[in-house]
Amino acid sequence: MIELGVNVDHVATVRQARRTYEPDPVVAAALAEQGGADGITFHLREDRRHIQQRDVEVLMQTVTVKTNLEIACAPEVLQIACRVRPTWALLVPESRQEVTTEGGLNVLGDDGRVGDAIDQLKQHGILVSLFVDPDVDQVKAAVDLGAQAVELHTGPYALAGPSETDRELDRLRAAGEVASGAGIRLHAGHGLNYVNVRPVAKLPDMVELNIGHAIVSRAVMVGMRDAVAEMRRILDVCCP
Ligand SMILES: CC(=O)[C@@H](O)[C@H](O)COP(=O)(O)O
Numbered sequence: 001m002i003e004l005g006v007n008v009d010h011v012a013t014v015r016q017a018r019r020t021y022e023p024d025p026v027v028a029a030a031l032a033e034q035g036g037a038d039g040i041t042f043h044l045r046e047d048r049r050h051i052q053q054r055d056v057e058v059l060m061q062t063v064t065v066k067t068n069l070e071i072a073c074a075p076e077v078l079q080i081a082c083r084v085r086p087t088w089a090l091l092v093p094e095s096r097q098e099v100t101t102e103g104g105l106n107v108l109g110d111d112g113r114v115g116d117a118i119d120q121l122k123q124h125g126i127l128v129s130l131f132v133d134p135d136v137d138q139v140k141a142a143v144d145l146g147a148q149a150v151e152l153h154t155g156p157y158a159l160a161g162p163s164e165t166d167r168e169l170d171r172l173r174a175a176g177e178v179a180s181g182a183g184i185r186l187h188a189g190h191g192l193n194y195v196n197v198r199p200v201a202k203l204p205d206m207v208e209l210n211i212g213h214a215i216v217s218r219a220v221m222v223g224m225r226d227a228v229a230e231m232r233r234i235l236d237v238c239c240p
């Protein structure tokens with residue numbers, strides 16, 4: 001059965017629109033758990049545009065399922081991760097100008113920062129996943145650096161037009177085969193929603209999907225528990 005990681009970043013986005021106290025991603029995470037989340041994902045960006053350090057601290061005290069802290073390979077956030085010790089750390093690229101995460105980590109071109117970050121996190125008992133484009137060479141480089149999982153960037157798939165979707169799925173399938181063939185966990189995420197999720201969930205050896213924006217968008221209408229439960233039902237039906 002596919003594991004569902006629910007990303008609560010954009011609950012914090014709504015809160016930060018007024019720099020106030022609500023809606024609280026901590027409450028959203030508890031409701032997501034009631035809806036069937038297997039993990040809670042939260043991205044402590046260097047620019048703090050949504051999740052704040054307070055959210056990380058309180059989520060680490062309250063979440064009862066897996067925690068998946070997304071961070072850049074930057075000393076300040078790495079230090080926080082090593083102190084709070086989430087179940088997983090997902091290393092992602094960041095740039096101030098981006099609307100959202102744009103591409104995967106360039107692991108192939110690593111200047112040592114990714115490798116050092118992996119070692120530092122693992123020394124603190126944290127499992128490490130790398131957010132990479134569905135590129136076989138990037139996945140091989142992630143395996144070589146000792147990542148315990150890769151999260152394939154499904155943004156290009158999600159944005160693909162009808163004539164490109166199969167090609168993007170083939171890229172994801174090929175990259176996933178390298179990951180599972182190397183014995184590391186295969187995750188995927190970014191831009192997945194209630195319609196496009198099924199083909200990705202059905203990819204061979206897919207273990208975990210991390211979904212945020214689409215679930216939070218549905219939650220605005222129906223509530224977090226029901227929005228998560230609906231995604232859970234979709235995954236349970238398509239991947240029993
Ligand atoms: C890496 C990824 O795709 C998401 O988990 C990420 O958090 C999205 O970036 P924003 O949260 O900045 O939208």
Ligand SMILES: NCC(=O)COP(=O)(O)O
Pocket residue numbers: 007041151188189190191192210211212213214
């Ligand atoms: N790493 C992907 C994630 O956590 C959620 O991305 P999105 O569903 O908010 O695009």
